[in-house]
Amino acid sequence: MIPIDDSPIVRDGKSLILAMDHGLEHGPVDFEEVPEKLDPSTVFETATHDAVTCMAVQKGVAEGYYPSYEDDVNLLLKVNGTSNLWMGEYDSAINCSVDYAAEIGADAVGFTLYGGSNHEVEMAEEFRDVQEAARDHDLPVVMWSYPRGQGLKNDTKPEVISYATRLGLELGADIAKVKYPGSPEAMEHACRCAGDMKVVMSGGSKTSDYEFLSTVEAAIDAGAKGLAVGRNVWQREDPTRLLDALEKVIYEEETADAALEATE
């Protein structure tokens, strides 16, 4: 592990990663209700909020839009990713080298690992190359640790999520992003399984302000070190208000109720 707390993608030991790779992973469907967000500049604007420690995008979006925001936003370059058009067993293509990510100004790199997929072995080997190259550039590595595969469809069972965090530690990630395993106890166990490696919670599809902030509060209380979120922020009419509340829940460890009241 590298001294991750010194990284610009960490603030007071925690991170809020604003993800906008959905155009690749899910396709334009995620933008149907918010067509203006098809323009990545709109989400880069949102990422200038102090609560956001970095924005996670794919190479093409980074090349096209990051130069206008490099003074105000930290960049997490997602080096693999696959479209929803792919119908095969879970896998993720390497779309960018770590050298190129560093060249275009990345502060960190991100990698999806589908533990349990028939492609797990190849993906773990690719992760080795990415992780070692990232070490050469002193870049932290964030693992999207998503156990998925033929018999394991989008599973959020406690034992699956604790295995996901442990995979991150074992393979050398600095931060692992996992789905919420359904209860504070299960999240606490998943964080314990990660040792000193940081665990952040994945956002998921859009829910109400209160439901979302309460889950974030529970995850932080359980030991998570932040959030990697997309739709729950940029699909909202007022992403700034939610980020104001998230800032309170994540960094100031306030309750969801108090954060919502303060931002009304």
Ligand SMILES: O=P(O)(O)OC[C@H]1O[C@](O)(COP(=O)(O)O)[C@@H](O)[C@@H]1O
């Ligand atoms: O594979 P899933 O569960 O559909 O979600 C993948 C998406 O979730 C993220 O990890 C986080 O975004 P969300 O908060 O919108 O779920 C994105 O980086 C990615 O595109």
